[in-house]
Amino acid sequence: MSNAGKEVVLGVDLGGTKILAAVVDREGNIIARNKKKTKAQRESGEILERIETCCREAADAAGLPLNEITAVGIGSPGPLDPIQGVVLETPNLNLSNAPIAPFLNEKLGVPVFLDNDVNVGTFGEFTYGAGKGKKHLIGIFLGTGVGGGVILDGKPFHGASLNAGELGHMKIMAYGAKCGCGQRGCLEAYASKTAMIARIQKRVSKGKISLLTEITGGDWTKLTSSAFVKALEANDKIASREIQRAAKFTGVAVGALLNILSPEMVVIGGGLVEAMPDEIMPIIRRHAEMNCFPIMYQKAEIVPAALGDDAGVLGAAAIAWKRSAEG
Amino acid sequence: MSNAGKEVVLGVDLGGTKILAAVVDREGNIIARNKKKTKAQRESGEILERIETCCREAADAAGLPLNEITAVGIGSPGPLDPIQGVVLETPNLNLSNAPIAPFLNEKLGVPVFLDNDVNVGTFGEFTYGAGKGKKHLIGIFLGTGVGGGVILDGKPFHGASLNAGELGHMKIMAYGAKCGCGQRGCLEAYASKTAMIARIQKRVSKGKISLLTEITGGDWTKLTSSAFVKALEANDKIASREIQRAAKFTGVAVGALLNILSPEMVVIGGGLVEAMPDEIMPIIRRHAEMNCFPIMYQKAEIVPAALGDDAGVLGAAAIAWKRSAEG
Structure with a gap:
């Protein structure tokens, strides 16, 4: 199946043990998935690079070049600044004032939006799950x-x-x-x-x-x-x-x-x-x-x-759709 | 002092013992006041008429005909429907499914907006008081x-x-x-x-x-x-x-x-x-x-x-300004 021409976003669920990424269409269908260990205690630069790689591999798995991805949404543990896209600190990840969204935006050449993992999960239920x-x-x-x-x-x-x-x-x-x-x-x-x-x-x-x-x-x-x-x-x-x-x-x-x-x-x-x-x-x-x-x-x-383990990536995708539409 | 040509609203604070009304300009200055007993246990039709009279007298006190009043805002005990402008019931007033806003709108020929008295008081502080x-x-x-x-x-x-x-x-x-x-x-x-x-x-x-x-x-x-x-x-x-x-x-x-x-x-x-x-x-x-x-x-x-006893009428005025501007 070719996904070319189909509008999709990348939803990323950043956790203490693993990074999940999924290519998701507007209706919340998951077209491809990818998974990577977070290695949460490594240097923050390395964690950011692992997220970047996880995104690239997910796009590859969908057979899509990055420039056909509309936007990337990321759910991360907080506290964080969802406007600047910066994780301020997290108990389980070695990230402190980590500019996740600006970093990925530069590396991937795609708009990137960050929010708290639980907000993202809730927004996933709101958009694609129990709360439609x-x-x-x-x-x-x-x-x-x-x-x-x-x-x-x-x-x-x-x-x-x-x-x-x-x-x-x-x-x-x-x-x-x-x-x-x-x-x-x-x-x-x-x-x-x-x-x-x-x-x-x-x-x-x-x-x-x-x-x-x-x-x-x-x-x-x-x-x-x-x-x-x-x-x-x-x-x-x-x-x-x-x-x-x-x-x-x-x-x-x-x-x-x-x-x-x-x-x-x-x-x-x-x-x-x-x-x-x-x-x-x-x-x-x-x-x-x-x-x-x-x-x-x-x-x-x-x-x-209703979304189970997919709440994270679907919520992140929903955030990407919502915020990229707001411009 | 003539108030002709000055944009004003009427803010009404409906309570269990008294009705307070004030003519208020955009900056929250009170131009005239009026006060009337609620007679809360009378028939609901009579209570509505007392509110109407209180509004008319307040406009008179400001030397303004009703058609120079931009809108009327009312704070009332609830529960109520702020969209339809109906008080559903209140513990201290003989009002049940009372269409306060539609009634006054018809009688006074001015747009009328209703909200819960505490929302109104809070909105007063937000607009003119501690929360500017x-x-x-x-x-x-x-x-x-x-x-x-x-x-x-x-x-x-x-x-x-x-x-x-x-x-x-x-x-x-x-x-x-x-x-x-x-x-x-x-x-x-x-x-x-x-x-x-x-x-x-x-x-x-x-x-x-x-x-x-x-x-x-x-x-x-x-x-x-x-x-x-x-x-x-x-x-x-x-x-x-x-x-x-x-x-x-x-x-x-x-x-x-x-x-x-x-x-x-x-x-x-x-x-x-x-x-x-x-x-x-x-x-x-x-x-x-x-x-x-x-x-x-x-x-x-x-x-x-910060507004003390005026929070009610000023908040009601603020609601009138806000909602009449929303159209």
């Missing part, structure tokens, strides 16, 4: 941490600091549980896998019995979403209780967000939700309803993310 | 209840339900204190005068001694902002502790809002703040800082409201 046709949409991604994205009036909302949408660190329990960020009472301190594992570990160390010990062989870094699924299927109480608790507090946060912004949709993503939406989503919905006004709840759909 | 020149601004008004307004990209943000910005009912303490709204853990359950009075009353009934008992003569409905000021000046511990507590939890909410939306400014209004900004604002700022990322805090000013 909506106007105001919030994304919450439950993983090792908890990330958030805010789409208002059809575009990512950045606020004065250009880094709005830190929904994992909104406080849902004033001066409550300690969070990895150093503060207290954040959603992340209740609903992240890190928080769940810490609590399970503590209970097991106190003599509680959980199938999760067996499944992980006692190595809690191996506590994956599928381990949770297995434990739940076997009616493991420890696993079940933690999942319910994480979903409950996520629901409280969703309720607060509905009262504040009244979006049309809240998309919940992340491995655990995607592995067991039927267990988790009803709890989130119930607690959201208990924590906002009926009018806000009635106008909002609360749904699981 | 800002883009993203949040208002929190601490009174009998706690109201909120959200201005994003220079205009009130309404969301899917058209009633976004219920900041008094965002949850800051999951399943915490009971709120008048029937839910738990709302900011209002910690920072409203109603919540403060309930706690003071309880402590006094348990034998604690407070100057507030003397000042109010034991009638807690008389617990005004100036009563709090007096008690604080006399180092009353009960009063001081409650004010600190309300300010602390307001700060937690501000921190959460900074992490979510990263506005350039948060304006805090209401009688208590305006009566003792130097006591309250530093506590709010300190707890906001403890509850958001440094980058969000650095980019946000947290300031007391």
Whole structure:
């Protein structure tokens, strides 16, 4: 199949372990993919070059020269400056004031647009996934941490600091549980896998019995979403209780967000939700309803993310389409 | 002084006890004022007529015929539909599906725009008060209840339900204190005068001694902002502790809002703040800082409201200017 003449963009998902790139058309069809290790602790110049190479190889895989790529979109961990296209710093990548977008723009000769990875994932759901046709949409991604994205009036909302949408660190329990960020009472301190594992570990160390010990062989870094699924299927109480608790507090946060912004949709993503939406989503919905006004709840759909692992590259492609059209 | 030829609008502040109207120029100068009792429990048709009369009298007071008024803006308690100009229902006014804007538009022959009273107050601060020149601004008004307004990209943000910005009912303490709204853990359950009075009353009934008992003569409905000021000046511990507590939890909410939306400014209004900004604002700022990322805090000013009692009519005037210009 020839892709010549077809309008496409490149969507790049920059993570701590791998760089994913995809050639994507306007409708969100992935025409070609490429993947490269990030080597996140190498010098920042080398990381930038790896991103460049990953882009070139993706275009090659689609059989397209770079000058037939309309634009490149990149989702990266932040904080970052989405206007200048500069990653300010990231916890898991050796990037500090790294001008990703200007660098790639010069090397590839194509317009390049950068945004926060969770904004990008949310914008992917908005453009091609669960949120197609909506106007105001919030994304919450439950993983090792908890990330958030805010789409208002059809575009990512950045606020004065250009880094709005830190929904994992909104406080849902004033001066409550300690969070990895150093503060207290954040959603992340209740609903992240890190928080769940810490609590399970503590209970097991106190003599509680959980199938999760067996499944992980006692190595809690191996506590994956599928381990949770297995434990739940076997009616493991420890696993079940933690999942319910994480979903409950996520629901409280969703309720607060509905009262504040009244979006049309809240998309919940992340491995655990995607592995067991039927267990988790009803709890989130119930607690959201208990924590906002009926009018806000009635106008909002609360749904699981639809794009799975492709949310990153598709969201980055959607950002490229959106921002290149704005000129 | 003749006002003929000068461009003006009418700003109307509809409250449970009184209707305030003002003739306002583009710069926010009040040229004439008028005031009328709402008689909130009369039939809704009569309330609408009282608003109409109040507008006519205000124009008269400015020496202007109605056809020289560019537009009318009205702030009303909600929930309401700001697009259709209809008040859906209000707790303190006998209005239900009341088409205020279409009614006045027909009677006065002038474009009429309606919005929620707290959005309007926040938009007043944005246009003529503490927030002049800002883009993203949040208002929190601490009174009998706690109201909120959200201005994003220079205009009130309404969301899917058209009633976004219920900041008094965002949850800051999951399943915490009971709120008048029937839910738990709302900011209002910690920072409203109603919540403060309930706690003071309880402590006094348990034998604690407070100057507030003397000042109010034991009638807690008389617990005004100036009563709090007096008690604080006399180092009353009960009063001081409650004010600190309300300010602390307001700060937690501000921190959460900074992490979510990263506005350039948060304006805090209401009688208590305006009566003792130097006591309250530093506590709010300190707890906001403890509850958001440094980058969000650095980019946000947290300031007391500047317009006082005129926020309502000036905000309504600002809404009239803004929306009539949008056509």
